Amino acid sequence: MSSNAYQVLEQRFARMGALNEAAGMLHWDMAAVMPEGGHGARAEQLAILNVLAHEMLTAPETGDLLEMAGAQGLDGWQQANLREMRRLHVHATALSGPQVEAMTRANAACEKAWRAARLAGDFKAVQPRLQVVLDLTREAAAAKAEKLGLSPYEALMDQYEPGALVAEITPVFDAYAAFLPEFLGRVVEHQNRRGAPVAPTGPFSVASQKALGERLMGVIGFDFHHGRLDTSLHPFCGGTPDDVRITTRYDEASFADALMGVIHETGHALYERGLPEAWRRQPVGQARGMALHESQSLIIEMQAARSHQFCRFLSPLLNETYPGNEAAFDPDNLFRLYTRVEPGFIRVNADEVTYPAHVILRYRLEQALISGDLTLGDLPGAWNEGMKQLLGLTVANDRDGCLQDIHWFDGAFGYFPCYSLGAMTAAQFFATAVVASPEIPAAIGAGDFKPLLGWLRTHVHGLGSSLTTAEIVTRATGKPLDAGVFRGHLEARYLAAA
Amino acid sequence: MSSNAYQVLEQRFARMGALNEAAGMLHWDMAAVMPEGGHGARAEQLAILNVLAHEMLTAPETGDLLEMAGAQGLDGWQQANLREMRRLHVHATALSGPQVEAMTRANAACEKAWRAARLAGDFKAVQPRLQVVLDLTREAAAAKAEKLGLSPYEALMDQYEPGALVAEITPVFDAYAAFLPEFLGRVVEHQNRRGAPVAPTGPFSVASQKALGERLMGVIGFDFHHGRLDTSLHPFCGGTPDDVRITTRYDEASFADALMGVIHETGHALYERGLPEAWRRQPVGQARGMALHESQSLIIEMQAARSHQFCRFLSPLLNETYPGNEAAFDPDNLFRLYTRVEPGFIRVNADEVTYPAHVILRYRLEQALISGDLTLGDLPGAWNEGMKQLLGLTVANDRDGCLQDIHWFDGAFGYFPCYSLGAMTAAQFFATAVVASPEIPAAIGAGDFKPLLGWLRTHVHGLGSSLTTAEIVTRATGKPLDAGVFRGHLEARYLAAA
Incomplete structure (x- = not known):
């Protein structure tokens, strides 16, 4: 029975x-x-x-x-x-029908108000709407927490990255926050000693960027029999495992964002495509969570593609596609272009080194908002204080501060940690894969992603949701998530002698 | 209550x-x-x-x-x-679950066998599978007939064109069959006196054909804010009234098929787009039936676009797009190219004059198959006899005879009449519209479809399924469907002095 x-x-x-x-x-x-x-x-x-x-x-x-x-x-x-x-x-x-309906309505109204408020840099204009969203979210978090045996904030994270626990994430993030200030200073100093890299000059036609993107997708292992590349305002990876649709957007003045964007989404696509075929459309056949998903885009983009090896592979392709930029497309110059570090106000523009600071700030603030330790009236001040402390920057306008991201205003609390958990997990996977298959870096330099993809298929993609993320990481790498591996990666990449 | x-x-x-x-x-x-x-x-x-x-x-x-x-x-x-x-x-x-399932399975198996049988020109190879399909279809027709108060064949037609009645269609088709042989002889003789028209020489790039197609769609009144043109193997009009997706296919050796195909699908698209907005997603808000739908594609393609007036409008556009073909793009030569009559074996390649013969043949045969008056063993012979009688052609291979269309082999009995009912209805609508708005022909010659479209919006599109097709035709034109109008159109178009 x-x-x-x-x-x-x-x-x-x-x-x-x-x-x-x-x-x-x-x-x-x-x-x-x-x-x-x-x-x-x-x-x-x-x-x-x-x-x-x-x-x-x-x-x-x-x-x-x-x-x-x-x-x-x-x-x-x-x-x-x-x-x-x-x-x-x-x-x-866990939630009643009326509860879900009220949240849907409140989120839509707040998101709309946020668009105007952000333009005007006027947090107060959206604060009442956000208060409704926050109140409903706290109620929902409490209801889910009880049923899931988690804290309210963990119940929210569980929607995006099942099993994510504050007790595991906080030490990892705190260690990074402690490490960052001095490290960042050394990286910037190191960069400044070498001067600015040479930027290529365009224009770079959309058609050439698309052709180059598709060529690199093929190199990385994207299966065009089961997927497509198209254009959209906000790049994403959608569709289904048997029909993966990734998108990007093009700027004819600069090709790097579209190029790295396509490579990033290809990482997501490989994960979807590699999910266990016998479990299509069943819960266990789905991707494990957003942190693990982000680890798969970032292992391809950050670990593999922004490496010296890949820049050596990319250099002749770029010279062929955009002649007359030989200095810019020198492999070492390319590497310096694609690993430029510069603290800034905006998360989505952040580099690999400072990105976690943006996430840690939001992680701390949203926990406080959900617990009630922080009120919305105090949010802008707390944000600006955090930015000062983490990155040494003074926020002058909430547009560059707590109004910059859509997430909270659309009711998405508990999502932000996924980005940096993904980055750290990617570093740990990559380091392990290279130990298991030492040919991986040289293969990437030759445009051969099969050794890396093979490792990912076995240790991540093919597992679907059969294990928890923590189990997947531990089985694959021999230990739980360890921010030290990520820090080691950054030290090796950003402080190495040229 | x-x-x-x-x-x-x-x-x-x-x-x-x-x-x-x-x-x-x-x-x-x-x-x-x-x-x-x-x-x-x-x-x-x-x-x-x-x-x-x-x-x-x-x-x-x-x-x-x-x-x-x-x-x-x-x-x-x-x-x-x-x-x-x-x-x-x-x-x-009307049908039980197991009945529907058996039909789905039988249709799929038969359709697959048909693809091989057609290639081999071997009707006997698919006959057993078709027998299963026919038996199940007859059973379904009987079940639906009882519930609908129709004959079994009418119950099948009702799935595609609600309210279609044999007592109304048969006289219309018989009159056309009686009219055709002598008329066809006169048309061919008339054509031969003038010699063959000049064909344009290509190649015609896909990009130029697509641009031209989109330009003409705009001229005809396609709303690109609510629709797109794309490419597919079999052209169709799909999507929804607020997002109409039409497709075509391109041949770089000849642009006429894609051009007329786009114009045809644009007619379908205008109907969908013009359905009553207040009744979206309700049954009464849907297109009335496939015969009426076909009348809307054919009024644009056959009545409007294959006219002298439109050829005059098209001529300079074609000269601009494909220079060096002035003789072929002379308006009168274009008209002769787009109204060429030539009896042939294949329905989908047929011209406006002989197309109804193909439909009448199928209409007669499928009625006999459903009633039991004709067995499948006798189908090929009956087909070939009918072709001889209607068009004077001797079928040498079932590939050019009863194996050519997918419909029956996929379980679609009762669909064929829609094509010619549509053509005849289109002629009657157009004649009436021109009486009501005498400026329509000259407007078409100036690339202005608004007067015609305005009439269609009021008398057809905006009515959705609020009336039966017969009511729509009678209200719009003052009388029931009358094949005489279609015959008059053909006489005027194909026998006029140059």
């Missing part, structure tokens, strides 16, 4: 999985090709798909089946699948 | 409508942009969307609500909407 119940659950979740995949494709379409006038109909379609999937998940029969289903007679993957079904069910049923 | 029931039904059908729209977008994606490897996941997504919409439609609560809902308190559009809901419900519930 209990294994019968499990079979019925698999069928139900396959339906939800197909609905989610359909919604994913429609999201891609909306961002990449939909004409402007299609928004109304698209919103209806997506709302219906989401409601239907939600209704299936929260239906009383689903709850009954989850009660009945026991681990007996199930193999390891099936047990993990059942565990993931339960986790999704808890998240979906 | 009864109007409450109606409100609940509107909500249910809005959900089904959104699911159908989502499926429509995924179909477009599959045909236009999906990488080859996406087929498996896409089939799953579409199957689930279809199953969910079908489950909503056939759910006992839907039947109960349809019983409860009365016309009292409903306005005319609501009453029409309720009538359409009931029609859809009858179609969906």
